[in-house]
Amino acid sequence: MQAGAMHGVRPAEQPLIDRLREMANQADGEYRPVLTSFLNPRQRVLAEMVGAKAGVTVHGNGGFTNAEMQRVLFAPDYFVPEASDYAVTVLECQYPAKFTTLHHSTILGSMVHHGLDRSVFGDIITQDGRWQLAVSAPLTDFIAMNVTQIGKTKVQWQAVSAADILRVHVPFRDLVTVVSAIRVDAIVAAGFNLARSQVKELVSSGDIQINWLSERRGDAQLVPGDMVSVRGHGRVQLVDILGITAKDRWRVALKVLVK
Template sequence: MEQVYQHFRKEEQPFIDMVESWVVQVQQQYAPYLTDFLDPRQQYIIEMVIGKRGEVRTQFYGGYEAAERKRALIYPDYFQPKLEDFELLLIEVNYPEKFTTLSHGQILGTLVGSGLRREMFGDIMSDGVRWQFYVSESVRDYVLSQVTKVGKTTVRLEQKEYTDLLVPTDDWAVEHDTVSSLRIDTLISSVYNISRQRAKELVSGGKVKLNWATYDRPDFELGLRDILSIRGYGRIQLREIEGKSKKDKWRIEIGVLRK
């Protein structure tokens, strides 16, 4: 395990241990294991931990091609995964569209506030008017019965078919950049063209989340698939580290969402 640990952060070790336990379960029971919804960094860890083990494989699905949060199916090599094995349901939020608007934050807050763990539902999507999200089949009845309001707005949740999936307006732009380091403040400063000092203030002021958790260390170095959410600016995902330039700077590929 030490060999695996050295490629990751100390705080990621419990998750790595959990992945190893899932792999052992698949090997011993010779049957697939389905995880909850995972963020992109967790998906990356699973890919790295399972790697090229011939007898155990993994596949990810979050309901649509560009999904951010996905469930992982870890399975023995004889098994042929099908989409229904991921046990996802599409839910639409019906609300009086002519009289009010909803936001991603409101829906996220409502779902978590209803007692649902964040791992039990996937991406929250909108085309600017309609709102949908994915949940695991196991919590369908709970979600449909518990959520009747978003903020002060009365809503009705309805299960939809995959064919009713809306086209989300959030579009990641793929960009290439050259940065002196992979520190959080360096990346924010470079992508949004603001001073390092301003970037540091955003981080230390609690305006930045790393993989959906508030993070206050500007000098923290990002790893592959990490996602930064910067309030008022948008989001950055570190997608590829392409190597060093002649001036010893990092060449990177990033996904960027600008507000």
């Protein structure tokens, strides 16, 4: 592990760690808040680690209550953030709901097709046919002017007030269980009550992601904060490693979201 690297950080995460460390040190050195782009839950764990080392507080906001993707503020102790400090705007998609159906994947695809990096917009949520998207505030006009079609459907985007933001409950359940190893195949098998043979097939088929990146190694090691997405089943997050049992198995705390 290179100098300055932190325990539990994968080599692929080191560039992000370096960027976050620079921002945290800037917040500390200049005694002012510094804002990141949208970070997923694992990236926010890294931000918390960096913030603790730099001696700054870490705040997050993604526009929605309990948002998965959030912008993070590294800030001195004196700073109490307001919603406007995160520069997040929630847009609602206006479309002919009586005649067409939108999907998360097509909305996401439209954003990426228009050159928007995943870090500049947050959660896409729906309720009763309504669709809302959290975006970095400076991109509001760009999206309104350029993302005018999703698939074959003409759309418009309108900023919504705090009172009109959707509040969707994501039904994660807590699970404390015992596994033979802190690796992706064991955690997936425990989280969804699957046989190892089923998990092996999901891995080989490319149906598993760790922190939104494809993973084809069943023996990939996990660390607290990792989110594992399993196509057709849902998500399982390793929340904490609680210790080793008398039979040398690992007791873990998970959060599980079943589709």
